[in-house]
Amino acid sequence: MSRPTSLTPPPEAVVPQPHPDAPSPGTELGEHYSDCFGCGEAAPGGLRLRTRAGEGVSVDAEFTVTAQHQGAPGLAHGGLLTCAFDEALGAIGYMLHTTAVTGHLETDFRRPVPVGSTLYIHAWCEAVAGRKIYSRAVGRLDAADGPIAVEAAALFVSVGLEHFVDNGRAEEVRRVLDNPDLIKSGRAFEVNP
Numbered sequence: 704m705s706r707p708t709s710l711t712p713p714p715e716a717v718v719p720q721p722h723p724d725a726p727s728p729g730t731e732l733g734e735h736y737s738d739c740f741g742c743g744e745a746a747p748g749g750l751r752l753r754t755r756a757g758e759g760v761s762v763d764a765e766f767t768v769t770a771q772h773q774g775a776p777g778l779a780h781g782g783l784l785t786c787a788f789d790e791a792l793g794a795i796g797y798m799l800h801t802t803a804v805t806g807h808l809e810t811d812f813r814r815p816v817p818v819g820s821t822l823y824i825h826a827w828c829e830a831v832a833g834r835k836i837y838s839r840a841v842g843r844l845d846a847a848d849g850p851i852a853v854e855a856a857a858l859f860v861s862v863g864l865e866h867f868v869d870n871g872r873a874e875e876v877r878r879v880l881d882n883p884d885l886i887k888s889g890r891a892f893e894v895n896p
């Protein structure tokens with residue numbers, strides 16, 4: 704057996720079910736914050752990743768690599784691919800109706816990802832223990848059943864709204880509190896409880 708890491712669910716962890724009000728498979732989840740680099744429509748140069756609900760506690764997304772995403776000539780930058788996976792893994796919170804932030808994220812790059820190719824990302828939750836959410840994702844090249852190019856594993860930690868209110872820069876926090884339409888995750892929590 705391999706050595707336990709922070710990505711190894713503890714013995715008390717359970718395999719979660721989708722929240723009763725979770726969106727049904729195929730539902731587009733939309734951006735969670737308009738200025739999010741991963742999904743926001745208003746973020747300059749952002750990835751604008753679109754996620755949708757999958758079966759069980761899972762989400763799917765497609766990410767097409769453009770010339771703006773290069774690390775080496777004609778190839779995707781690894782850190783940028785990790786960002787797309789962070790975003791997809793984060794969207795699992797919708798399926799559990801919780802708001803969670805990344806605590807730990809590991810990425811394995813199995814194959815180079817050329818500019819112009821599309822990664823078919825499938826992310827799913829393996830286990831939950833209290834506030835800790837253990838998830839995995841695979842990215843397949845150019846088809847839902849294509850070869851695996853990227854794999855990721857993550858520990859997300861559920862947080863309350865105060866995580867963002869207390870830690871975010873005041874001007875952006877105030878802007879969102881004054882205009883809740885800027886965050887589209889109302890399904891998961893109330894902005895003004």
Ligand SMILES: CCCCC/C=C\C/C=C\C/C=C\C/C=C\CCCC(=O)SCCNC(=O)CCNC(=O)[C@H](O)C(C)(C)COP(=O)(O)OP(=O)(O)OC[C@H]1O[C@@H](n2cnc3c(N)ncnc32)[C@H](O)[C@@H]1OP(=O)(O)O
Nearest residue numbers: 709735736789790793794804805806807860867876879886
């Ligand atoms: C103004 C209104 C705004 C409203 C919000 C708007 C938008 C956001 C909404 C929704 C977001 C939805 C989707 C997001 C989708 C994609 C975005 C990508 C996600 C990100 O890009 S997000 C940014 C990067 N992310 C961070 O910025 C986190 C910085 N960090 C912290 O803020 C703390 O570090 C925190 C909160 C993680 C924990 O802090 P804490 O004090 O709450 O809790 P504590 O430390 O007790 O940890 C509890 C248990 O987790 C274990 N644990 C914690 N961290 C671990 C680690 N790294 N490895 C192994 N185990 C770990 C402990 O060992 C303990 O385990 P145990 O319970 O067994 O003792």
